[in-house]
Amino acid sequence: MNTIALTCTDITVDFDGFKAVNGVDLELARGEVHFLIGPNGAGKTTLVDAITGLTPYTGSVTKDTPGTGAVELRGKKVHHIARTGIGRTFQTATVFDNLTVAQNLDIAAGAHRTPWTLLRRRRHLPETVTATMDRIGLTGHADTPAGILAHGQKQWLEIGMLLVGDADVLLLDEPIAGMGHDERETTGRLLHDIAADRAVAVVEHDMDFMRAFASRVTVLHAGAVLATGSVDDVSTDPRVQAVYLGTKETADAHTA
Amino acid sequence: MNRFFASRPGTWAGFAAAAAVLFGLAPLVLSGFRLGLLAQFLCYAIVAVGIGLAWGRGGMLTLGQGVFFGMGAYLMAMHLKMADAAFRNGPGAVPDFMELAGIRELPAYWAPFASPVFTIAAILLLPTGFAVLLGLAVFKRRVKGAYFAILSQALAGAFAILLIGQQSLGGFNGLSRFRYFFGYNLDDPVNQQMLYYIAAGVLLAAVAIALQLRRSRYGELLLAVRDAEARVRFLGYDAANIKTVAYATAALFASVAGAVFVPIVGIISPASIGIVPSIMFLLGVAIGGRATLLGPVLGALAVYWAQTTLSEQFPSGWVYAQGLLFVLVIALLPGGIASITALAKRIPTKRAPAEAAA
Numbered sequence: 001m002n003t004i005a006l007t008c009t010d011i012t013v014d015f016d017g018f019k020a021v022n023g024v025d026l027e028l029a030r031g032e033v034h035f036l037i038g039p040n041g042a043g044k045t046t047l048v049d050a051i052t053g054l055t056p057y058t059g060s061v062t063k064d065t066p067g068t069g070a071v072e073l074r075g076k077k078v079h080h081i082a083r084t085g086i087g088r089t090f091q092t093a094t095v096f097d098n099l100t101v102a103q104n105l106d107i108a109a110g111a112h113r114t115p116w117t118l119l120r121r122r123r124h125l126p127e128t129v130t131a132t133m134d135r136i137g138l139t140g141h142a143d144t145p146a147g148i149l150a151h152g153q154k155q156w157l158e159i160g161m162l163l164v165g166d167a168d169v170l171l172l173d174e175p176i177a178g179m180g181h182d183e184r185e186t187t188g189r190l191l192h193d194i195a196a197d198r199a200v201a202v203v204e205h206d207m208d209f210m211r212a213f214a215s216r217v218t219v220l221h222a223g224a225v226l227a228t229g230s231v232d233d234v235s236t237d238p239r240v241q242a243v244y245l246g247t248k249e250t251a252d253a254h255t256a
Numbered sequence: 257m258n259r260f261f262a263s264r265p266g267t268w269a270g271f272a273a274a275a276a277v278l279f280g281l282a283p284l285v286l287s288g289f290r291l292g293l294l295a296q297f298l299c300y301a302i303v304a305v306g307i308g309l310a311w312g313r314g315g316m317l318t319l320g321q322g323v324f325f326g327m328g329a330y331l332m333a334m335h336l337k338m339a340d341a342a343f344r345n346g347p348g349a350v351p352d353f354m355e356l357a358g359i360r361e362l363p364a365y366w367a368p369f370a371s372p373v374f375t376i377a378a379i380l381l382l383p384t385g386f387a388v389l390l391g392l393a394v395f396k397r398r399v400k401g402a403y404f405a406i407l408s409q410a411l412a413g414a415f416a417i418l419l420i421g422q423q424s425l426g427g428f429n430g431l432s433r434f435r436y437f438f439g440y441n442l443d444d445p446v447n448q449q450m451l452y453y454i455a456a457g458v459l460l461a462a463v464a465i466a467l468q469l470r471r472s473r474y475g476e477l478l479l480a481v482r483d484a485e486a487r488v489r490f491l492g493y494d495a496a497n498i499k500t501v502a503y504a505t506a507a508l509f510a511s512v513a514g515a516v517f518v519p520i521v522g523i524i525s526p527a528s529i530g531i532v533p534s535i536m537f538l539l540g541v542a543i544g545g546r547a548t549l550l551g552p553v554l555g556a557l558a559v560y561w562a563q564t565t566l567s568e569q570f571p572s573g574w575v576y577a578q579g580l581l582f583v584l585v586i587a588l589l590p591g592g593i594a595s596i597t598a599l600a601k602r603i604p605t606k607r608a609p610a611e612a613a614a
Contacts, residue, residue: 052490082492094487096480103476110473111492118474165491 004064005030005199006051006086006169011059013043013050013223020046021057022223028169028199033191035210036203038220039243044203045091047220048171052088053078063169083111087167091174093154097147101138101157104146105129108161128164136160136190152183159190168198175202176209188213207244211235219243267467271460278456288445295452295520297560298459302513304541304556305462306506309469311538312546314502315482316400320408321510321537323415326529327383328511330419332518333431334366335375340435342370352433353426363424372438379515380508387507391500398496400485409531416530430525437519451520458516459553462509467549469505478502510537539578543585545594555592 006028013021021043028034036044049055053076061073063084073081096104106122106129125142133139136156141149146157155175162170175191176184184206191200191213204210210217210231217234219226227237234240260266278298283291303321310316337351344352347370350362368374390411394404420428440447469475481488481495488495518524527533537556544555559578567574589595 077494078489079492079494082490088490090487094484096483096487098479098483099476104480106473107477107480107488108491110477113473118477119469119472121468121471122473161491 007062009060013057030199032215033195034201035214035217042220043223053081085168087162088171089158093158095146100143102142109164132160132164152179170200173203295455298455299513299517301553301556302462303510303537304552306509307541308552310502310506317405319405320412322412322529322534324383324507324510325514328379328514329518329524331379332515333524334369336434338370383511384508387504391503395496395499412534413531416526419526432523545592548594551594
């Protein structure tokens with residue numbers, strides 16, 4: 001029922017001998033909010049960097065798009081990978097501070113525009129932009145410069161930019177960092193809403209948020225996958241408990 | 257006020273006012289000598305429009321616009337020298353400075369510049385094409401910031417040194433003593449005034465192109481690349497192409513400005529296109545306000561005008577005044593003089609933060 005959108009096979013990222021990611025296999029399915037958790041330095045963000053073309057790696061990443069089939073992403077340039085429908089956010093929300101919310105979204109919607117369209121003035125906002133503003137709760141802020149949005153609103157705007165850009169695999173790096181309780185709830189519901197027809201991966205440290213909203217969890221430790229499964233599977237796994245409760249010896253013994 | 261000038265009738269009104277001043281008022285109140293100076297400054301202002309686009313909107317600190325200015329200027333100067341030689345000694349004759357340097361055969365690369373059409377095409381295409389190649393090579397490798405600035409400045413220095421070594425381009429002395437401009441005698445005051453009108457027309461055209469680029473979706477995208485290049489790439493755009501368009505447009509403006517500059521001033525030499533002149537191009541842009549449309553134009557005009565008039569009265573004092581002005585603007589008004597209005601607008605919102613957050 002849930003189709004696989006992104007398949008990572010044996011990903012290894014080697015920083016001069018230090019293996020930040022070491023032989024990771026990962027599948028992201030449409031319809032799921034897939035959490036990537038793990039202690040600091042586990043390789044979560046590096047894995048996202050590798051998939052999106054920022055960091056060189058060995059192994060294979062294939063994107064499955066209904067209609068066009070599977071495409072290998074390794075070796076492609078950042079903007080070519082983005083055009084296959086893979087969107088990412090950053091730990092600190094990166095939006096265009098000097099442009100308005102509407103302009104931010106309009107740019108995100110336009111990676112396929114022709115030079116002729118680009119050189120002309122925008123007459124009216126595309127429908128996808130207005131619909132997305134509604135979805136991320138920023139309709140009232142269409143003409144607000146993104147730089148003066150509240151922290152949480154910037155995160156939503158960045159997610160919205162991926163939605164208008166037609167990304168169907170979303171890799172979100174700590175989307176609720178610095179958010180208050182209500183904003184977390186809203187974000188969690190938003191993630192499930194957009195995951196209905198997309199694959200959503202969330203890099204997160206917050207365990208409560210993970211328990212509340214994860215459809216599937218992958219635990220990374222020291223660059224390798226420690227466990228994968230539902231929230232219950234993972235939280236009862238003794239190796240995961242060892243990593244999080246700090247008895248390091250047992251965790252090493254199991255991964256070795 | 258701002259809203260009015262952003263509207264379509266407001267834009268036309270703004271251009272009409274500028275045209276009235278440049279084409280009506282200035283020739284009435286200025287002497288022929290001053291009008292000639294203004295024509296020269298208008299050429300610098302055309303370069304400034306391009307720098308405003310590439311640096312102010314695109315974040316590319318182009319410290320080497322002298323390269324493109326010089327290309328346009330030398331291409332035009334070569335045609336003017338060929339036309340002079342043809343007028344004196346028939347088609348295909350060797351220009352006078354070559355005779356003095358003992359060059360008897362016309363170098364092969366000079367021959368096509370006998371044609372005005374070829375010359376104009378070269379002025380429009382050659383520097384722009386060079387900028388496209390250079391821009392793609394540099395921006396695809398993600399060279400930016402100070403590294404790009406140093407690279408472009410080194411290029412200006414190298415270009416000037418290269419020209420000094422070329423006897424067939426006049427060497428250190430450059431090319432000078434032009435008598436005719438597409439058949440018109442350059443000593444005639446009427447034709448000199450015509451050159452002023454051409455410079456003014458080109459400036460208005462450059463501002464119009466820059467305005468369209470700023471208001472287009474491309475303009476928003478360029479600003480986005482300036483502020484968060486990685487975000488733009490992760491949205492699926494090739495940021496290098498976006499930057500190259502602005503860089504090549506700035507090169508085109510500089511080239512045309514150089515081509516118009518040559519018949520107005522009557523000389524082009526390596527001394528007017530090297531590192532120091534390239535930095536001078538930037539100075540007016542920084543002082544006027546690099547991110548605005550008219551800041552670079554007014555800044556460039558003001559700086560060169562002040563340089564000329566003040567150095568007439570205080571020959572050694574202007575350099576210090578110029579340095580002081582630059583320090584003051586960078587320290588107190590990093591956005592240039594044009595940012596004063598924006599600064600004034602921000603003060604009341606600081607008093608009511610609640611309103612801004614709502």
